Amino acid sequence: xxxxxxxxxxxxxxxxxxxxxxxxxxxxxxxxxxxxxxxxxxxxxxxxxxxxxxxxxxxxxxxxxxxxxxxxxxxxxxxxxxxxxxxxxxxxxxxxxxxxxxxxxxxxxxxxxxxxxxxxxxxxxxxxxxxxxxxxxxxxxxxxxxxxxxxxxxxxxxxxxxxxxxxxxxxxxxxxxxxxxxxxxxxxxxxxxxxxxxxxxxxxxxxxxxxxxxxxxxxxxxxxxxxxxxxxxxxxxxxxxxxxxxxxxxxxxxxxxxxxxxxxxxxxxxxxxxxxxxxxxxxxxx
Amino acid sequence: xxxxxxxxxxxxxxxxxxxxxxxxxxxxxxxxxxxxxxxxxxxxxxxxxxxxxxxxxxxxxxxxxxxxxxxxxxxxxxxxxxxxxxxxxxxxxxxxxxxxxxxxxxxxxxxxxxxxxxxxxxxxxxxxxxxxxxxxxxxxxxxxxxxxxxxxxxxxxxxxxxxxxxxxxxxxxxxxxxxxxxxxxxxxxxxxxxxxxxxxxxxxxxxxxxxxxxxxxxxxxxxxxxxxxxxxxxxxxxxxxxxxxxxxxxxxxxxxxxxxxxxxxxxxxxxx
Numbered sequence: 001x002x003x004x005x006x007x008x009x010x011x012x013x014x015x016x017x018x019x020x021x022x023x024x025x026x027x028x029x030x031x032x033x034x035x036x037x038x039x040x041x042x043x044x045x046x047x048x049x050x051x052x053x054x055x056x057x058x059x060x061x062x063x064x065x066x067x068x069x070x071x072x073x074x075x076x077x078x079x080x081x082x083x084x085x086x087x088x089x090x091x092x093x094x095x096x097x098x099x100x101x102x103x104x105x106x107x108x109x110x111x112x113x114x115x116x117x118x119x120x121x122x123x124x125x126x127x128x129x130x131x132x133x134x135x136x137x138x139x140x141x142x143x144x145x146x147x148x149x150x151x152x153x154x155x156x157x158x159x160x161x162x163x164x165x166x167x168x169x170x171x172x173x174x175x176x177x178x179x180x181x182x183x184x185x186x187x188x189x190x191x192x193x194x195x196x197x198x199x200x201x202x203x204x205x206x207x208x209x210x211x212x213x214x215x216x217x218x219x220x221x222x223x224x225x226x227x228x229x230x231x232x233x234x235x236x237x238x239x240x241x242x243x244x245x246x247x248x249x250x251x252x253x254x255x256x257x258x259x260x261x262x263x264x265x266x267x268x269x270x271x272x273x274x275x276x277x278x279x280x281x282x283x284x285x286x
Numbered sequence: 287x288x289x290x291x292x293x294x295x296x297x298x299x300x301x302x303x304x305x306x307x308x309x310x311x312x313x314x315x316x317x318x319x320x321x322x323x324x325x326x327x328x329x330x331x332x333x334x335x336x337x338x339x340x341x342x343x344x345x346x347x348x349x350x351x352x353x354x355x356x357x358x359x360x361x362x363x364x365x366x367x368x369x370x371x372x373x374x375x376x377x378x379x380x381x382x383x384x385x386x387x388x389x390x391x392x393x394x395x396x397x398x399x400x401x402x403x404x405x406x407x408x409x410x411x412x413x414x415x416x417x418x419x420x421x422x423x424x425x426x427x428x429x430x431x432x433x434x435x436x437x438x439x440x441x442x443x444x445x446x447x448x449x450x451x452x453x454x455x456x457x458x459x460x461x462x463x464x465x466x467x468x469x470x471x472x473x474x475x476x477x478x479x480x481x482x483x484x485x486x487x488x489x490x491x492x493x494x495x496x497x498x499x500x501x502x503x504x505x506x507x508x509x510x511x512x513x514x515x516x517x518x519x520x521x522x523x524x525x526x527x528x529x530x531x532x533x534x535x536x537x538x539x540x541x542x543x544x545x546x547x548x549x550x551x552x553x554x555x556x557x558x
Contacts, residue, residue, distance in 0.1 A: 007461075014367075029408045241401075
């Protein structure tokens with residue numbers, strides 16, 4: 001197919017039109033709106049960098065951003081450790097292997113909104129009940145403080161996403177050649193040395209993929225945030241995605257919300273590019 | 287002997303972990319069968335008296351059959367459109383080696399970096415001004431948001447399909463569209479399963495986009511209905527949990543039947 005062939009453009013047309021209208025055009029107009037006083041319908045004034053300057057001094061946005069970063073770091077670490085652990089267990093020659101995979105993966109299929117509601121019940125009712133029966137004070141009043149809200153979100157996300165990451169690690173673990181393991185056994189490497197020197201380098205790409213996926217998923221999280229804590233108490237567990245939605249559709253500050261969205265976009269894109277670049281480099285070195 | 291003991295230990299750890307993983311589902315289902323007072327008295331144990339009343343009430347209040355139909359319609363139509371259109375686009379891009387083709391492919395891949403929130407506000411207001419916030423627009427938007435990853439995946443799969451097949455089809459008198467539809471598309475079937483799985487899971491569970499685009503005219507999907515329902519019964523856990531259980535049931539049934547394809551699809555989608 002050549003550029004001037006009609007068929008080339010006909011094949012591309014539906015997708016090209018959809019992406020231009022749904023993604024590219026709103027992104028470009030959004031960038032423009034963020035420099036104006038757009039109210040969702042019309043623009044009466046070009047305000048330059050005013051929205052961005054305001055945003056820089058906005059404590060609520062700053063808090064949301066900081067909370068999102070802290071949450072993402074905690075979530076990435078916990079999810080990947082659990083996910084790799086689960087993958088290492090189910091790739092051994094144990095009888096229940098496929099049953100275990102099924103169970104660990106299950107939460108992934110269910111929407112974040114539903115999972116958040118379920119865990120809201122567990123944290124507020126079941127935790128309190130367990131705490132009462134075994135006498136642990138710390139299990140009372142979960143989700144009513146910033147701290148418990150934070151860890152509540154981390155626990156929920158880890159439970160949901162560890163199985164997903166497990167599937168990725170399994171795919172790479174299974175591609176480690178048996179001969180390499182056997183050779184190292186003959187050379188007298190113990191279990192830990194084998195893991196450190198054979199398995200880890202061989203599954204290096206799995207770390208790239210998993211870290212990238214968990215980072216971007218945690219950073220962009222909205223549904224779980226909405227249904228588990230709804231940002232409370234006092235917006236202290238509100239993440240950036242939720243802050244943008246609220247600024248736009250509850251407070252109706254459209255142009256201002258769009259400037260937040262642009263900062264959000266740049267951050268997400270930068271993290272993704274940086275991480276892909278960094279991990280590609282590392283893989284080559286190995 | 288030593289090796290077997292180690293495996294047995296791992297087996298036991300695995301099963302214990304699986305129980306921990308299932309506890310949230312256990313708590314949800316068990317408490318959905320209790321009365322309000324029962325939940326308050328004993329959250330962790332089995333119900334003293336199993337009652338179906340919560341399920342009946344939640345089923346009716348959710349308008350579950352209608353919501354299920356809406357979710358099914360939107361998910362199925364969007365996914366089919368995404369599969370066909372993305373495969374076509376990826377085919378065109380992979381069989382055209384020009385610079386322009388590379389640039390367009392790169393634009394599609396780059397679009398994956400754009401988070402939904404970055405375009406959400408202008409998108410919704412632009413469609414709103416044209417009075418086009420409805421179900422058809424929602425499906426069109428799913429094509430726009432879902433196509434990037436799907437094209438990327440199909441593009442990878444197409445590298446493994448030799449171009450000599452295209453030439454052979456051409457000699458046999460196929461036009462471009464026939465070549466695609468009768469020769470290439472069937473060969474892409476494994477990738478179509480992956481693309482289908484990824485998009486079905488995402489669209490079925492999506493809340494934010496439909497909450498902004500549809501609603502108020504009987505086209506609400508399950509997540510939307512559930513959100514309204516939960517808002518109304520926020521302090522009545524027996525009803526809320528029954529509603530959640532009902533909403534999860536179709537997913538669990540689907541998982542039971544298509545488990546292999548789903549896990550394979552997820553692995554392929556993430557790894558490629």
